[in-house]
Amino acid sequence: MNRNQVFHQLLHSGDDILVAPGAANAITARLIEEAGFPVTYITGAGLSNSMLGLADVGLLSFKEVLDQVKYICDAIEIPVIADGDTGFGNAVNTIRTVKEFEKAGVSAIQLEDQFTPKKCGHFEGKQIVPVSEMVNKIKAAVDARQDQHFKIIARTDARAIEGFDSAIERAEQFIEAGADITFVEAPQSVAEMQTIPERLGSTPQVANMVEHGKTPLVVNDELEKMGFKLVLYANFLQRRAIRAMQEALEGLKNENTTSAFMDEIISMKERNRLTRLDEIKKLEEQFMK
Structure with a gap:
């Protein structure tokens, strides 16, 4: 199976x-792959940071994001979900974004209903496009993909602007337009979180655990019981790494x-293993004699 098929199977097999x-x-x-996680998420906020x-306020260009998407997809074998922001423009821009992300090796693209440029879903001051505009983007995205196992994740940021009921209604329209997964940001x-799979559970739902964000942190087992199929920890690793770097500095x-940190850093041997130095040496021996 290719990665898209693997992700499809993970998404639809069991609870x-x-x-x-x-x-x-x-x-x-x-590191995520080696730790045994079945999928990773390319975080737009993390890329900007x-x-x-x-901050994640829509300053990265499509090409800058696409380059990083390619590097990440090339480095691992597990399925990759990529944050495609607003599709980097209108429905026609979204078509190109979907095509290029799919060619890069992504198994699912997340698209959201904010105006371009967008903001982090847990920031104030967001604006959303008319629901008809987002519906057309989803239809364009569905039409643009080549592999039917490639997933379109439709995110709505309407909760902070029009209220929770509006967010659910938007998600319902996104599903009707062809979204494979929806994401009420x-x-x-907790009551709102429980309502999302209750209202939309025939389609896989995303939970986004943002430490110190607007959404309560709920353990994965409880999210599973609620009916969520996918949970993102988008910036946990980056934020933890930043704290470690601050302490080290x-x-x-x-x-x-740095002698006091010798037991708190990976060895040179481990760094070389992670970065595939032995594989590079074998290529040198094979092709650079």
Whole structure:
């Protein structure tokens, strides 16, 4: 099976929830794969934070994101879900985005109903497009894909703007338009979270666990019981890594050496294993004699 077929099978076999940690670069995606997670999520916020050092407010271009998508897909074998923001424009832009992400090796693309440029789903000041515009984008995305196992995830940010009922109604229209998975972003209570699969559960639903965000943190087992099929931890790893780097830099500044951290960093041998140095050496021996 190819990765799209694997993701399709994971999505539709049994009731187990799929846990997708977020990656903003290839080495993080490889760590996720090695840790045994079945799928990873390319986080738009993480890309903006790591590439620009700036917040997720729609500043990255399509090409900048696509390059990172290619690097990550090339580095791992597990299915990849990619944040496609708003499709980087209108329905015609969305067609190109879907085609290029699919060619890059993505198994599912997330598209959202914000205006371009968009903002992180847990920021204030978001704006959403008319529902008819998003419906047309979804139809265009469905038409653009080549492999029917490639999934279209339709996200709505309407909860913060028009209220919870409007968000559910939008998701219903997105399903009717052909979305394979829907994603009601930033529900604000456990009761709202429980309602999402109750109202939309015939279609797989996404939960987004954002630490210190608008949505309560709920353990994966409980999300599974609610009926969610996929849970994202989009920026947990990046935020944890940033804390570790802050601590390391403070230690270096105070101690004038890294010796105190020798037991807290990976060895050179482990870094070389993760970055496939032995495989590169074999290629050198084969083709550079």
